[in-house]
Amino acid sequence: MPHPGEAYAVPILHASDFGNNIEWFYARHAHHPVIVRGALAESPGVAELDRPAIEKLLHGFDLWAYDSATLTRGEYVKADVLFADMAAGQARFNVVDHSILETPLADRFHPPAFLRHNWFAGSPHDTDRFVASVNCSVRDSYSPIHVDPYGMQGWMCLLFGRKRWRLYAPEQIPLLYDMTSRRFFHRRFDAPAKFPLLEMADYWECEIAAGDLLYFPAGWAHEVVTFEESFGIGGAIVNDFQVIESTRSWLWEYSQSGPGDFDFIEFLAAGAATRPRTPDCASRTAAAIQLFADWQALPAASRYGGAG
Ligand SMILES: O=C(O)CCC(=O)C(=O)O
Ligand SMILES: [Fe+2]
Numbered sequence: 001m002p003h004p005g006e007a008y009a010v011p012i013l014h015a016s017d018f019g020n021n022i023e024w025f026y027a028r029h030a031h032h033p034v035i036v037r038g039a040l041a042e043s044p045g046v047a048e049l050d051r052p053a054i055e056k057l058l059h060g061f062d063l064w065a066y067d068s069a070t071l072t073r074g075e076y077v078k079a080d081v082l083f084a085d086m087a088a089g090q091a092r093f094n095v096v097d098h099s100i101l102e103t104p105l106a107d108r109f110h111p112p113a114f115l116r117h118n119w120f121a122g123s124p125h126d127t128d129r130f131v132a133s134v135n136c137s138v139r140d141s142y143s144p145i146h147v148d149p150y151g152m153q154g155w156m157c158l159l160f161g162r163k164r165w166r167l168y169a170p171e172q173i174p175l176l177y178d179m180t181s182r183r184f185f186h187r188r189f190d191a192p193a194k195f196p197l198l199e200m201a202d203y204w205e206c207e208i209a210a211g212d213l214l215y216f217p218a219g220w221a222h223e224v225v226t227f228e229e230s231f232g233i234g235g236a237i238v239n240d241f242q243v244i245e246s247t248r249s250w251l252w253e254y255s256q257s258g259p260g261d262f263d264f265i266e267f268l269a270a271g272a273a274t275r276p277r278t279p280d281c282a283s284r285t286a287a288a289i290q291l292f293a294d295w296q297a298l299p300a301a302s303r304y305g306g307a308g
Contacts, residue, residue: 028297151246219249
């Protein structure tokens with residue numbers, strides 16, 4: 001019997017529940033989305049920033065902004081223009097992944113310990129820009145369902161505002177995705193009738209506000225509604241704890257839209273050689289690389305849509 005999708009509430013933890021115990025975080029909590037409070041304890045210079053202080057800090061900076069309805073077109077926009085839009089309630093732009101390195105927040109922000117074991121940090125593949133990003137959204141921005149690239153784990157910590165996140169485990173993706181057009185369901189533009197399995201999808205849902213950090217595992221699809229003008233810091237992680245899940249997600253992405261613009265497999269091999277944490281890091285990374293080798297050995301036309 002078909003069943004309607006199950007809705008789960010994202011659980012709320014406090015950073016002191018696992019402290020610096022990264023293994024415990026990944027073993028116990030990181031298999032589904034979680035909200036972590038108290039995650040800015042190591043960045044008091046960020047936690048204390050209110051909206052006027054952030055506006056002042058970013059004055060004169062250009063931020064990479066997407067159109068706020070589809071996240072497909074991007075352009076550089078002055079932070080001042082974004083903040084004026086926010087005040088006027090004008091939903092033109094949504095900044096979701098402007099690297100923090102190009103802002104004065106970079107010196108003040110230190111990711112909490114459980115997010116620091118990240119192969120994107122300091123890799124020879126120019127991936128430091130993925131480690132932390134600025135997120136600046138006018139009210140009513142909507143990020144339609146998508147999966148972040150390269151099978152990244154993700155997190156976002158709001159400094160002010162309010163967002164509702166809905167997240168879907170990787171195995172739910174076929175229910176949300178149209179194989180013919182290679183697009184996810186867009187809640188504001190698509191007729192639900194085009195996605196007959198949609199209602200069967202299980203999802204995890206939460207609202208985050210100032211001080212809340214949302215973490216989600218590798219390969220989880222998500223959509224985000226911004227209820228109130230919001231500002232936060234987000235980031236992306238690839239590491240040995242979820243290297244297999246990341247690779248599965250990346251292979252799916254590869255099959256749909258190609259490999260992306262850096263050599264993911266070389267990146268994994270370098271990470272495993274220089275950044276191991278788990279005792280079985282080498283075997284896990286080898287298994288991930290084998291997934292790629294097996295996939296690549298298939299005839300091109302049979303790799304899903306054949307994008308490879
Ligand atoms: O805040 C948003 O609108 C989207 C954020 C997002 O998709 C992400 O951080 O991965
Ligand atoms: Fe995302």
